[in-house]
Amino acid sequence: MSVTVEKALQLIEALAGANGPVGVSQLGRDLQINKSTVYRLLDTLVRHGYARQEEDGARYALTVKLWEMGIGVVRGLSLPRAARPLLEQAAEETGETTMLAVVQGREALIIDKVDSRHPLQIFSPLGARLPIANSAMGRVLLAFQPEPVIDAAVEAFAPRTEFGIQTPAQLRKDLARIRAEGASQSCDEWQIGIAGAAAPIRDASGVVAGAFCITGPTARLCEDKLSALRTRCLEASRTISQLLGYAG
Amino acid sequence: MSVTVEKALQLIEALAGANGPVGVSQLGRDLQINKSTVYRLLDTLVRHGYARQEEDGARYALTVKLWEMGIGVVRGLSLPRAARPLLEQAAEETGETTMLAVVQGREALIIDKVDSRHPLQIFSPLGARLPIANSAMGRVLLAFQPEPVIDAAVEAFAPRTEFGIQTPAQLRKDLARIRAEGASQSCDEWQIGIAGAAAPIRDASGVVAGAFCITGPTARLCEDKLSALRTRCLEASRTISQLLGYAG
DNA sequence: AACGCCGTTCCTATATTTGAAACGGCATGC
DNA sequence: GCATGCCGTTTCAAATATAGGAACGGCGTT
Structure with missing residues (x-):
């Protein structure tokens, strides 16, 4: 079991569940993950197009990439x-x-x-x-x-x-x-x-x-x-x- | 940048892109990731409900969980x-x-x-x-x-x-x-x-x-x-x- | 019977992750 | 106008989870 990946999945699920952007600190508190770790994982998600930072330069949200891939799953x-x-x-x-x-x-x-x-x-x-x-x-x-x-x-x-x-x-x-x-x-x-x-x-x-x-x-x-x-x-x-x- | 998470995302994308189940060795070859690593990451995805092993006990495929979460994104x-x-x-x-x-x-x-x-x-x-x-x-x-x-x-x-x-x-x-x-x-x-x-x-x-x-x-x-x-x-x-x- | 490929497991060197601490920015309250 | 607190971000040494070669057992083919 890859604990890093687990945390990333938790992050994705938390972002998908929230109905709006969430901040780094908030996510860290909710999921009991260190703020630095949350930041680095979010950064990875952002770099790969799964998440993006809101215009306010603060909170993060998922992009439609997840939806798009999900569409691919059911289409398959x-x-x-x-x-x-x-x-x-x-x-x-x-x-x-x-x-x-x-x-x-x-x-x-x-x-x-x-x-x-x-x-x-x-x-x-x-x-x-x-x-x-x-x-x-x-x-x-x-x-x-x-x-x-x-x-x-x-x-x-x-x-x-x-x-x-x-x-x-x-x-x-x-x-x-x-x-x-x-x-x-x-x-x-x-x-x-x-x-x-x-x-x-x-x-x-x-x-x-x-x-x-x-x-x-x-x-x-x-x-x-x-x-x-x-x-x-x-x-x-x-x-x-x-x-x-x-x-x- | 978390390399482990990157590999996991690559795995998910490869599975979403393929229009059918894929084996561990195949994924390893396609993505140039060690077979053991692929296995462990897939195991993590399976445990969290994102993927599942086909009935043949061999190849892996994504579940509808990704789709479901994607639906949540656009609904949000x-x-x-x-x-x-x-x-x-x-x-x-x-x-x-x-x-x-x-x-x-x-x-x-x-x-x-x-x-x-x-x-x-x-x-x-x-x-x-x-x-x-x-x-x-x-x-x-x-x-x-x-x-x-x-x-x-x-x-x-x-x-x-x-x-x-x-x-x-x-x-x-x-x-x-x-x-x-x-x-x-x-x-x-x-x-x-x-x-x-x-x-x-x-x-x-x-x-x-x-x-x-x-x-x-x-x-x-x-x-x-x-x-x-x-x-x-x-x-x-x-x-x-x-x-x-x-x-x- | 021997081979090759599969998914799976084991193990250790090592590269990666971790998390506390500190930074600069920004808002709020005194 | 200063102090405080929270934010996202960065740093860095210590700790640890990861990587990947090797080996296993199962299976189908040769």
Whole structure:
């Protein structure tokens, strides 16, 4: 483990997290790193175009270089490329918001989406994270994770509303059902008023690489409608899986 | 300058640039870094969630963490927030593709856009870079850069087509005109068949922070139309500048 | 069976990082 | 108008984390 690189990464994360420029001393205090060290590392980041000093000659902020490289990362992935047309198609046909999510750490991360055109719609920006156990999108990803990850998530489970799954035992049962049925749906579980359906996408090796989700206000999505959306997710995810080379 | 961090950044860039997983030895050869060092640095990146080892237990690739943090960077910027509604509005009204660009290094970087709905439209993905001297978008940014940057760009100038500006002298004159008129336009200069107009956006301190651009096929944009789009860019960029706190 | 390449681990000389201290600039408060 | 405090920046000797050659075990090819 390279401690110097670790500090540099901490610095980048701190700058990305702050919503504005930060000073050398401030960063040193926040991260418990010596001021001189912070300065030298920032200097390195600046020289390589990752950060820049504000016009006031004091505080530092990240440049768009990180964003640009991030764009390169997702562009390099075959998943979003394959999924994009189906996101658009399903959004068009159902009139609801469609999303593509992957597992990142212990949460589900939205890496692409197509917004509904309804005046009443779900607000969830690109890059947003959702709890992995309290939503259809999260659970469909969780269900196909390795045992230890599932166990950890089940143990750490806590309901976020009074609806849907309330206990670790129910969660474990639901995950088994998802594996059996190949799709999931939920209502008012993550946030009151939001419902959604999701299905897993598999890559060429059969590993679940992401989730195809359709989400909308509970007000519009009665049980029947939600069930239809779940089927829609299944179809879309199957198509995408095939595009990725999944034979099953 | 921290050499360790520099190597780590090189590693990240190499991984982001490659369109697939790369092995330790390969990276070492490409970047001329010792295999052991590459391994240790990669290990650090993996432990912090920036990279992961592929299922084959061999090669390494970046995760979406970089993308996620990049998203945070642009979200933190006030420019895209302020510009977004006007990009949408102008795209709706003109029917052409609208873009928001900033200077990154010696090029113009597209950080947001709204696509035209014409069947014939300009292909320029988010994160694409345009030469700073061979397009309306680039020149409107270049015109307000510090002297040395302008001088360097003028010296390095080379036409990309047989249309529009052809010599460094013409470029320098055009930049002066842009500063006087406050907007620019171009036709068939970057790529044959593409025309565009652009105007600079200023932040609260009066510094040019970005460019508002409208672009479309030369086939649709005759001289008159292009001139109207230039005016449209000016209006939009003025509005955005005001939103950012620019008083002038 | 031998080879070559892979990712990984080990180890020590050494080059790098570290962090306290001091500098000059700038604002604030007395 | 002086003193104080915080800022980013620079310096430098001591400490240490890094570098990189060498070797390991695994794997596929020859």
